[in-house]
Amino acid sequence: AQTVTQSQPEMSVQEAETVTLSCTYDTSESDYYLFWYKQPPSRQMILVIRQEAYKQQNATENRFSVNFQKAAKSFSLKISDSQLGDAAMYFCAYRSPLTGNQFYFGTGTSLTVIP
Amino acid sequence: DVKVTQSSRYLVKRTGEKVFLECVQDMDHENMFWYRQDPGLGLRLIYFSYDVKMKEKGDIPEGYSVSREKKERFSLILESASTNQTSMYLCASSPPRGKQYFGPGTRLTVT
Numbered sequence: 001a002q003t004v005t006q007s008q009p010e011m012s013v014q015e016a017e018t019v020t021l022s023c024t025y026d027t028s029e030s031d032y033y034l035f036w037y038k039q040p041p042s043r044q045m046i047l048v049i050r051q052e053a054y055k056q057q058n059a060t061e062n063r064f065s066v067n068f069q070k071a072a073k074s075f076s077l078k079i080s081d082s083q084l085g086d087a088a089m090y091f092c093a094y095r096s097p098l099t100g101n102q103f104y105f106g107t108g109t110s111l112t113v114i115p
Numbered sequence: 116d117v118k119v120t121q122s123s124r125y126l127v128k129r130t131g132e133k134v135f136l137e138c139v140q141d142m143d144h145e146n147m148f149w150y151r152q153d154p155g156l157g158l159r160l161i162y163f164s165y166d167v168k169m170k171e172k173g174d175i176p177e178g179y180s181v182s183r184e185k186k187e188r189f190s191l192i193l194e195s196a197s198t199n200q201t202s203m204y205l206c207a208s209s210p211p212r213g214k215q216y217f218g219p220g221t222r223l224t225v226t
Binding site: 006009033035037043044045046047050091093097102103105106107108 | 148150155156157158160163173205207209212214215217218219220
């Protein structure tokens with residue numbers, strides 16, 4: 001099974017500043033999908049951003065962007081201009097087209113935004 | 116908007132009871148999943164289903180079973196609830212190669 005590692009259980013950032021959440025994964029596959037999900041306190045898990053491994057360009061969604069380093073098997077999430085509403089648990093996830101029905105999740109990073 | 120709903124947000128059951136957690140999705144997705152979420156452990160896959168009446172064990176299927184009689188509905192069953200099954204249970208659905216859509220979760224407490 002693939003493994004996804006988030007080495008930062010907790011992170012904090014000052015409002016309006018930038019923060020980077022780390023994620024590494026282990027795979028022998030060349031084609032796969034990577035995701036960052038956000039789970040606000042007591043609320044539903046939602047997708048923040050996704051990246052297809054065959055795409056060299058890093059995905060960007062407004063204030064959220066990724067640094068995808070395929071050779072290093074690294075997929076970090078950068079949040080710019082942090083807002084109070086960004087406070088949440090963030091999960092990194094891997095999906096393989098070969099076992100296309102399974103997602104593999106990291107253990108999560110709890111992000112606190114300080115006003 | 117894709118909608119995944121779960122039958123209960125909070126549930127309290129006694130040890131030994133049979134528990135049913137229901138999940139319904141409205142986007143005709145082939146794949147449905149049940150996870151449990153525990154602090155420090157992230158999301159762990161219990162079972163998933165890629166078609167009606169089809170199911171596959173995930174990482175922690177012991178003590179659980181599932182049922183998928185209709186495409187839109189995926190049920191998680193705890194045959195005899197135990198205190199170590201106290202957890203947050205998340206249901207998700209997805210098309211074959213897309214992202215997952217999650218339900219709001221069911222926080223189950225077994226006393």
